[in-house]
Each structure stands twice: as structure tokens, then as C-alpha cells.
Amino acid sequence: MKQIFALTAIIGMFFFQSCATQGGEAGNSTLNLDLSGNWTLVEIHESSGTTINEGFPEKKPTLTLEAITKKLTGNTGCNQMFGSFQTNQNSVSFSKMGATKMYCAGVKESEYLKMFDQIKTYSIVNDQLSFLDAEGNTLLKYSK
Numbered sequence: 001m002k003q004i005f006a007l008t009a010i011i012g013m014f015f016f017q018s019c020a021t022q023g024g025e026a027g028n029s030t031l032n033l034d035l036s037g038n039w040t041l042v043e044i045h046e047s048s049g050t051t052i053n054e055g056f057p058e059k060k061p062t063l064t065l066e067a068i069t070k071k072l073t074g075n076t077g078c079n080q081m082f083g084s085f086q087t088n089q090n091s092v093s094f095s096k097m098g099a100t101k102m103y104c105a106g107v108k109e110s111e112y113l114k115m116f117d118q119i120k121t122y123s124i125v126n127d128q129l130s131f132l133d134a135e136g137n138t139l140l141k142y143s144k
Helices: 002-020 109-115
Strands: 021-024 027-030 037-044 062-066 071-075 080-088 091-099 121-125 128-132 138-143
Touching: 037 109, 091 109, 091 121, 109 138
Parallel strands: none
Antiparallel strands: 021 027, 037 062, 037 138, 062 071, 071 080, 080 091, 121 128, 128 138
8 A cells, every 4th residue: 555655656746747847949948837827017117218108008018928838919009919938947038929010109019029039037926927137127017
């Protein structure tokens, strides 16, 4: 009976380990399930040349992240956006980003999308997701 319990425990450890890490194109990546969900932009770094209210007068950008499939969708304040991402611990990178092409006057969509190229890490504190650059500056901050 003890042998069955020990074997079950060992198999369980391997199962949970395989659920926490998955192989990706760039090596190992972590699932980071805490990223999953719907997020609304509440702050944008001054390097973007705009503020939330100035850059997105009608609609605030949103982001939906799916940690298991590593897909993202959202809205830029004007157009629908899509892409993928990879994580490794708290490091994050975005790829295959795209958006629909409607024109919206006054929306700083291109500045917003370019910021995803600068993002290196993330943190989540009190249901707020912050994306940071290599120097640790918060570029984009979202709320659930």
C-alpha cells in the first residue's frame, strides 16, 4: 500500500511539473496563469507622448490574455488587436502583433502598439498588471 502511495505521489509531481512549464520556440516558457483574463488600460508611460484621456478619448484599450495558448486579443481604443506572447518567470515578450485598420481620429493607437516591443517583464499587484521595460519603468498598467 505504501508503494502505491509513493508511486502516485511521484507521478503527481511529474504531472504538476509538466503543467507549470511548457516547451516553446525559444526554449522553456512558463504558463503564468495569473496573466489570464481581461485587462483595461489605466496608465501609460509619458514616453508614449500621451495620457490615457488624451490618447484614448472615446474608449480605453483592453487586453485579453490566455496563458495556456499564449494568445492575446484586445482593443487599441479603436481597432481590434491580436498576437501571441511568451513568458519565462516574470519575463514576457510579444510577437505576431496585428490590428484591424479602421481610422479613429485622435486615438494614439500606433504609439500604444509600439510599446509592446519595449516590454521585458511584468508584475501583478492588487489586480493591476504592469508591463515594464528593461530599466524597470512601467510602460503600461492595466486593471482587471
